[in-house]
Amino acid sequence: MNNTASQPYLTFLLNDARFAVHVTVIYEVLEFVRVTPVPNTPPFVLGVIDLRGNVLPLLDLRMKLELGTSSRTDKTRILILDIRESDDATVQAGVVVDAACDVVMINDDQIRPASDIDFHSGAIPVTGIVNDQGIITMILDINGILTQRDLTTSITS
Numbered sequence: 005m006n007n008t009a010s011q012p013y014l015t016f017l018l019n020d021a022r023f024a025v026h027v028t029v030i031y032e033v034l035e036f037v038r039v040t041p042v043p044n045t046p047p048f049v050l051g052v053i054d055l056r057g058n059v060l061p062l063l064d065l066r067m068k069l070e071l072g073t074s075s076r077t078d079k080t081r082i083l084i085l086d087i088r089e090s091d092d093a094t095v096q097a098g099v100v101v102d103a104a105c106d107v108v109m110i111n112d113d114q115i116r117p118a119s120d121i122d123f124h125s126g127a128i129p130v131t132g133i134v135n136d137q138g139i140i141t142m143i144l145d146i147n148g149i150l151t152q153r154d155l156t157t158s159i160t161s
Contacts, residue, residue, distance in 0.1 A: 008113040015105040015141060016083065018066050019074075022105070022141045024134075025085075029146050031096060032084040033104045036076055053098055055084060065099040068149060069129065079103040088147045097150060110134055115143060 013024035014033075032055075039062055041051040048067035052059050062082065066074050074080075081104040086094040115132035132143040 008111045010109045010111045012107050013110050013141075013143065014083070014107050016081070016101040017103045017105065018069065018071050018101060021071070022139065023101075024108070024110070024141050024143050025083075025146050026143075027107060029085050029087070030083060031086050034082040034084065034098070036080045036082060036100070050100065053082070055096075055098075058096070060084070060096050060098050062098040062100065063150065065101055065149075068099075074100075074102055076100075077102070085146055085150070087150050099150070110141075110143075118142075 012027040014027055014030050015022055015024045017023070034055075037053050039051040039053055042049065045051075048064050050062045050064050053062045054060075064073070066072060079102065081101055082098045083101055083104065084096055084098050087097055089095045114134050114136070116135070118130040118132055129144050129149040130142045131145045131148075134141040134143065
């Protein structure tokens with residue numbers, strides 16, 4: 005009997021790569037909506053969106069992770085995330101992904117630390133890697149990828 009903890013993750017695609025974030029950072033998954041551009045923002049900032057009266061920054065996760073640009077399809081989704089601002093506060097932002105896949109349960113013992121793999125670079129946003137019968141899923145630290153500075157810059161520049 006396996007006694008390791010199992011945690012829920014939302015999986016999604018960027019290019020053909022599969023990524024996952026813990027479901028606790030997911031507020032909602034949306035179809036692509038109208039985006040209002042914001043002048044003088046970094047290239048990965050697409051603009052702002054309206055979420056039931058709240059204005060949220062919208063970021064292109066592909067561009068933020070330096071995975072190139074994408075064209076929108078009928079599978080393109082916006083993940084509304086709760087980004088940790090401090091120990092007791094979060095801020096919401098949207099990120100564009102190519103497709104939202106599934107919520108999967110991943111056992112802690114399935115996750116190989118990213119530090120075990122030599123990526124020949126400094127800090128990477130991948131905290132772990134899961135190989136499930138040849139399907140590689142990279143677990144992202146969304147709080148490490150999207151900083152408060154990114155979110156502030158996206159709507160105040």
